[in-house]
Amino acid sequence: MKRDEKTQIMRRKIMDSALAEFSRQGYGASSINTICTAQNISKGIVYHYFKTKDVLYLACVEECFQQLTEYLQTNISYENSSIEKQLEIYFTLRTRFFQTYPVYQRIFCEAVTAPPAHLKSEIQKCKQNFDTLSTQILRQLLTPVSLRPDISIEDVIETFRQFQDFINIRYQMTDLNGHSFEEREENCLKALSILLYGVIQRKEHENTNE
Template sequence: MKQLKKSQISRDKILNAAIAEFGTKSYENASINNICNDNNISKGLIYHYFKNKDELFLNCVKTCFDALVNYLSKEDFYQDDIQNSIEKYLDLRYRFFREYPYYSQIFFNALLQPPMHLKEQIKDLRNDFDALNISQYRKTICNLTLREGITEEEAIEYFFFFQEMFNGYFQSRVYESSDFNFLIEAHEVNLQKILNIILYGIAKEE
């Protein structure tokens, strides 16, 4: 076996083990020692491919976001009926998280309780996911008559503003709740409500 392929296999083994670790624990509770002990991987091998725990976590986050974007991009969840479009999008998200529970934990950890020193790096890793959301949101508002004085680009800005406020609200609740899975469910249920408020809050009154 060529060295390049062997290196890729080793790196993939470490990354998959890390996904299982971060996919069942918070960033704070996950550890490289656990990854080594649970998967018969030497610490030296991990540090050969990843500089530290932060780099390993960020690679898991990137893998998660890339997989989610790829999953959502395979289906066109845009429909003429705005409500149906939102429901289909959220159904696809729910299906993805149900099929890939490790990714679900990593996604919401990165979104709702990111390590403070990694927030900017995680924000960069969200770029493709955010671009996908913007694309679908733009298609949706094309079917709306916007209020006087609101441009399409301003509507997009409002979307991001409310999205960050919404996520920020749940970030603050992370430290008040002992059940992170319940918080995830509440986030997804209320996401549909906030999307409706955003959309119809910018629609022209007939």
């Protein structure tokens, strides 16, 4: 076996063990010792590939968002659906990704709701492509529709970010293990739906030109 292949295999072994540990314990309660023991890897080997626990955690966060972004880009297809249906498709795909790859779920939630303070800027860099894709998707949904003259697409996107921040704070205040990821995604979808369509049900005659 070539040296490069051995390097890739060992790095993947460390990453798999780290993903499992961070998924179970989160950043704060996770342990390099446990990561080593689970795969019978020495600390020296771990620190050869990842200089610190922070570097290893960020590698896991980066992989999480990279895999999620690629999954969405590969699978999203709207086929002339209504905006409501397109939003449902988008959030359904997000949920399906974490159902398929549950090891990433807690890492994602921690990164967006309660990132380690000293790693916040680095985590933001890991999230950048995902955030860009989400903004692009929302922009594409809004481009064909008519907005109020005093409201721009950028206004809608920024307001939705604020909605998400509120949801994330609410989610952060609960135990991550006791508050389902699906509920958080449903709340994000509901927030966006309220943002776009309001909360008052319009009577049928109000939707006509009469």
